[in-house]
Amino acid sequence: MRIVPFGASREVTGSCHLLLAEGRQVLLDCGMFQGREEEKNRAPFGFDPQNLDAVVLTHAHLDHVGRLPKLCREGYQGPVYATRATLLLMRIVLEDALKVMEEPFFEEKDLEILQRHLKPLEYGEWLRLGDLTLTFGQAGHLPGSAFAVAQGEGKTFVYSGDLGNRQKTVLPDPSPPPKAHLVLSEGTYGDRPHRRFPATVEEFLDILDRTLSQGGKVFIPSFALERTQEILFLLYENGHRLPRAPIYLDSPMAERVLSLYPSLVRYLSEEVQVYFLQGKNPFRPRGLEVVENAEASRALAREPGPMVVIAGSGMLAGGRILHHLKHGLSDPKNALVFVGYQPRGGLGAEIIARPEKVRVLGQEVPLRAGVHTLGGFSGHAGQDELLDWLEGQPRVLLVHGEEEKLLELGKLLALRGQEVGLATLGEGVEV
């Protein structure tokens, strides 16, 4: 049994790994490269898509599924396995990607071809490809997210996919993996543990309370999948502690995901399931209003507070949030709250550095609103959680992280006597 990484090697995006065993070839994830690595999406895969027997997906994030339409375009006609939740969310994610990509490398018809090959595989169900078998365990990172376990040639192999932040409440905690001959593990936050989640929540509620009490607007750039629903859940549970104010959801993609959530209840935490059993939807807090179209969004940007505005894009790379910021950043009563990662060189990172003025949609705006960054909302396992999850595994190969962070995690694993390496693009490793 061999594993060959074809993405996310000493970087975060482009997860795509080829598993070879029992004469079969299985692709684990087929993700898009993002940010600085984007042009790599146009390069050949490094393997022949027509030789694959199956594709297995760990979760619906673009950096794990974004090159699937390209795989179909290049002749792959076999099955694509994932949990039902992943398959439903992936459709929204890929359709949105096609809409916002400046130079798309696939078309609508590739998505249609892909749609015909999807096959649900749930946690604990075994997929049999001759003598090679695969199953999923709970990864707790998105609804339906999984780690993959493969058995063949007398070996057990585990691929972590992305592991969730177990401090958070909406999703189940990651399950422990079985003991394996090799674990291919993510190490996104290999360098540090996260701040305690309750402290993050308190800070978040405090900012909302102060801002809304003085009639201000709270802007939350939204990551449409997972983060928006997490924020709405917190607003639902803590609404009684906050001044009454409308909560505007101004992101068509987040609204699509939100509408899907009630059908994904069994993929959510028990705490969330209890609300649904009581006939309540805990992702629709008091005061929630969905902004219908771009025109209504622009009109809203001119209206006075108090209000909460959740709008895309999460990294301020475009989208409706920009109108809100153009009109709202000059008012010291308002607050901008970052609940997700802001890439270097982006508008978010520029605003966090607190210059006197920023340029938004071609207009110079004085920056007088409060700016807050809450790192504790991360959807990934922190360093301590990664160490726990990898406990007792003799060999670990690290992917999905910046090199310094993977080296930091690798040092700690080696200190515990675990054999550890960093994955290299295209370089196969014997399981």
Ligand SMILES: [Zn+2]
């Ligand atoms: Zn992910």
